[in-house]
Amino acid sequence: MKRIKLTVAYDGTAYHGWQLQPGTVTIESELNRVLSELLKTPIQVIGASRTDSGVHARCNVAVFDTQARMPAEKYAYALNQRLPEDIRIQHSEEVAPDFHPRKCNSIKTYEYHIYNAEFAMPLKRLYSYFTYLPLDVARMDRAGHYLEGEHDFKSFCSVNTQAETTVRKILSVSVIKTQETAAVALGSDICIRVSGTGFLYNMVRIIAGTLLEVGQGKREPEEIPEILAACDRAAAGPTAPACGLTLVDYQFFPET
């Protein structure tokens, strides 16, 4: 029996998130379907990050066990021939039989993309959140740094969490702006990049929603420590829309 690790990229637009849900098409259900077809036996993957409906990924991770003799690196090619074009395996390799992607030390990096302009830009609509409200990126960046470190992120977690603890460690939050230029003054791309060792349900989207309010001047960057201390979802800003969020990096480390 071999355990195979898949690195999976997807456009989440058309999917009901990662996790299996009866009656809906999810990333997990598509992976199970094509693996079961390929290997002619029922296969169930174990996913690393259960991204929400509409969230994208460049490198989510899934593992599965098989007795098939196919070399591990061939799975990427074989599965990509069967998957719809909005899901593509980026890499496949054999890992230790006890490697479990959710019980492993890891660093995940998310990017939340915002397009800030007078009018929406069709080419960006699927992968960023559009707002015409002017945003002060320096204020957003300052607010983001208050989130760095180990904190109780209860205020940044959807109330229906099943997590045992709401303490998480954020390694970095940065907010970067790139100006677009053309004949007509176009807008700015703003990227909120968050790296951490673990995230709560909706945490990055609530961080994005809160930083958007800071950028609009509705809140001060210095309020972030108070929002954290409140341990109350109502203290933070709204959950920003799913389309702006992409899981961009995922690194695993051996247990220490």
Next chain:
Amino acid sequence: MKRIKLTVAYDGTAYHGWQLQPGTVTIESELNRVLSELLKTPIQVIGASRTDSGVHARCNVAVFDTQARMPAEKYAYALNQRLPEDIRIQHSEEVAPDFHPRKCNSIKTYEYHIYNAEFAMPLKRLYSYFTYLPLDVARMDRAGHYLEGEHDFKSFCSVNTQAETTVRKILSVSVIKTQETAAVALGSDICIRVSGTGFLYNMVRIIAGTLLEVGQGKREPEEIPEILAACDRAAAGPTAPACGLTLVDYQFFPET
């Protein structure tokens, strides 16, 4: 009677190009439809660049005439409320009654985007052309410079052109690579950026198809002058797929 100029951005994925064609939905047919609804009288726009089926734009241009009293700058807002979300007016203004976007001095800039990696990336599939064949960007850039200047571009024009002359002036061609990095080595984004005062039918896509062959080592950069001199479509490379092409800048100049 006022002449109004619209700057129009669109995701061309779902459209049969710009130009009106009976029985199909095009950018022009959508603009005519929503303008006629808004102004309660039949309106026909005059377009600047008749982009092909599947080609995108950040700033194509259309003009129309109206006796309505609405201030010119309000059209962008009023039309965006009625347009599908893959078409968005970026700007609207009044222009001289004799301003004709195709009979005007102008500089257009196109970008042809290529994603070069072992496997396709779902988030890029709609707006770039994917190839796993390794590309030498320095060779592509060198080849591109041979196209700069005033030349007969007959070799870079689809055979069914109606153009009176195939001489055009290209101001610049540059090929730029941006490397992506993540836990898994991801690919490169390659952008072919072409500015000129006029383009023939499929010209930028044939330039891209030819530079792709140079990048793969199938042709030498130094062959470009011979391809131009041949004045024969068969001498150049294939027409690269439409999805990689975006009209990114469009500037108009007073007649001299």
